[in-house]
Amino acid sequence: MNAPVDAPEISRNTTYDKAIAFRNNKIIDSAFYYFNKSKEVFLQEKDSLGAGKCLVNMAIISTNQGDYFGGQELSLNAASFFEPQNRDHHVYIKSNLNNLGIATYSLKKYKQAIDFYKESLKYTADSSDVLVIKNNIANAYRSENNYEAAISLYQEILKVEKDSSNFSRVISNFAFTKWLNKSTYNPVEEFNRALSIRKKQNDLIGQNSSYAQLSEYYFRKKPDSALFYANKMYQTASRLQFPDDRLEALQKLVQLSKPEKTQHYFSIYTQLQDSLQTARSGAKNQFALIRYETEKHKADKLKLQKENAIRNIFIGGLTLVMIAASICTVLYNQRKKKEEKLKTQNLIKESELKTSKKVHDVVANGLYKLMSEMENGEQLNQNKLLDQMEALYEQSRDISYESKSAININFDEEIKQLLSAFATPNIKVLIFGNNDSVWDKINENSKYELKHILQELMVNMKKHSKASYVAIRFEKLPNEVKIYYSDNGVGMPKSAVFGNGLKNTGNRIKAIDGNINFGVGEDGGLKIQLSFPTI
CATH class of the missing domain: 1.20.1300 (3 helical TM bundles of succinate and fumarate reductases)
Structure with missing residues (x-):
């Protein structure tokens, strides 16, 4: 579980104080709502640090609720509000990068997660936090089957780790990884040592992890022992209200139990999985709606x-x-x-x-x-x-047909606004390479025609494609500019008849001595490549 970014504080922004109070009382939906609201207040006050703190908290909430893509997006938005050279910002930068690591790890992008964790170490002053982040890195190495790197890092942590709760976590992970690396290795003594520490500290989260590893180890060697620890894990996860761990325990119980109990556990597993999916989908939709309403109000x-x-x-x-x-x-x-x-x-x-x-x-x-x-x-x-x-x-x-309007001096921003206007909660629009250097020395007529071409493509996408994401990439070459459009929609049938819009698009690209090609993506959808000379 990702930790909150800061402690309660008194501020001039009363909505921020409400958000902190709701977060600490675990009223998650209200906390997200007020963090989003207080962010707008901070932006009006030109308080970038306050706005960044709100976004980090919203990112952590999204990640903890299983909305990993939403957590990534919010953390990436938050990054621009912090100043790496300002030491007062480091605690928030560290939390933001750590959240990116957790969200990316949960999406099984282990190499990227390791990069985020390593970057967060640059902003981590507390030695215990450093060891926790290094443990996360070692876990990511283990998940991508790089056992040697994971084992080396666990050994490095154990040399300096003094905190007993952290020590039990690392030694348990260390033993589990050595067993994965070498199936003949017996990790039980270290597992029991870690479990003993966790029981003395009444560390239910740690005990839950120990039971999971013991059940995994005994799964093929001693099914009765594996069943015993799977039961222990299920009971502990239920007390902690950890649905994902309950599902993992139930999977083992279904496989290890006698036939008369298998159906019972499977029924619980199915109900829990359905309710968890519904709850997470509801949370994602609610968070998206809160952000949508704010943006709609601004619009x-x-x-x-x-x-x-x-x-x-x-x-x-x-x-x-x-x-x-x-x-x-x-x-x-x-x-x-x-x-x-x-x-x-x-x-x-x-x-x-x-x-x-x-x-x-x-x-x-x-x-x-x-x-x-x-x-x-x-x-x-x-x-x-x-x-x-x-x-x-x-x-x-x-x-007067097609009376040309003046071209905005900041043409890259004008293109960004044009394309982003077609984004909705159900349609993501990704823009790459659109910067001022692309449009340098491009004549006004080419800019005018290109703006209408892009607008026609986006309108056609909105009307016909049923796409959920669109990607547009701009590439500046020595003598020409290339634009690559792709979406994951229904594509263009071979028998499609071009209407006036696409005919006009073809005429426009010809007017600036360019070319346009239509194709099908590797996973379906529509791919279009545009090119036109820069001279």
Whole structure:
């Protein structure tokens, strides 16, 4: 079990104090909710350390509840809020890296887990913590069958370990690993020594581990002894309320018990497994929903700010138009004698005014209508608003098709925002290689066309692919840029007919002398490769 990142403390952020209190009272869902809420408060106060502490606690909660991917993601987000050169941050960096090690180990990525554990040692000052982390590293070596490395590290720990509880843990792991490395080795004496220490200290967690190792050792040698220790493990795990260890004990009981008891244990195993899966799925969904609601609230707030800004711009523009109209009227009266001269100029402008009038009638009036409804308090639901905006868009296309907007100077950020906008709790969007150097010296026309190409691909994914993750990688070569798109969706059938969207995509890539290729991934899904010259 991953330990909390810090002790209770008094802060100006009352939601943080609530989160700590709920965490210490093991009310996990409320603790996660308030850590997420207090993170937003810290961000508003520009307190990066506070925000990082909240994220680490949320990461540890997710990992402890079996959401290992969620724990990894939150820990990786937390890392950017800490300063390695600041010693006051080291305790949080250590906890964050240790959580990454535990989550990665649980996902059976042992080499990566070892890297995270080793990195955490750089920020660990307490000698007992150092030994615990080294024990974790040795366990990871054992899990990837690197027994020699594990045994060497256990021996190193035992030379300096003084704490009896840690000593019993290491000596038990040491004996278990030596047996795995050499099946003729008898670890029972060391197992019993560790178990004796754990019983004296009433260390139920340690006893549970000892019973598991003894049952494993006797499984083929002495089934009766293995059954005895499996029962002990099941009873201890039940007292500790450790469902995973109960399942492990039940597996052994099913295999070792007499036929009349096997069905009984198997029934318990099935019920426990189902309830554990349901509980963990519920926790994952709840944590995801809490984070989603916070992000949605932020998005709604930004949307409202944007709508207010548009309204203010419109009102300001209307005021300027009225002022300009008044000035024109005065000038017209003053310069009445020059009507004949102006008549020729007005004829030239007449065609321009026709187009301007169409824009005004179709777009400006439509926008003004929407703004008026909002300003007058009429409740517009999202679907209705989107429908009306789409109608305006279709009308505007008749006036001027694909009028190009200005390209953002920070084009890598613009691309990131475009792609990330399609991420949902059910769709992960992974972006690699999108940095400023990729877009250096790329002309504005290529950027404009590429932005629309990527948008069309993401829209097509959202509508048709049923994908749960999408990966987009950008690669800058000396004379060209390559973009690799892949998802795990339903792919593209051979008989698929390209609609207007993908046809436009093909036309756009040709316009910048590029190429596009569609294919199928090794595990299904859709793969697309785009390339275009940089010169």
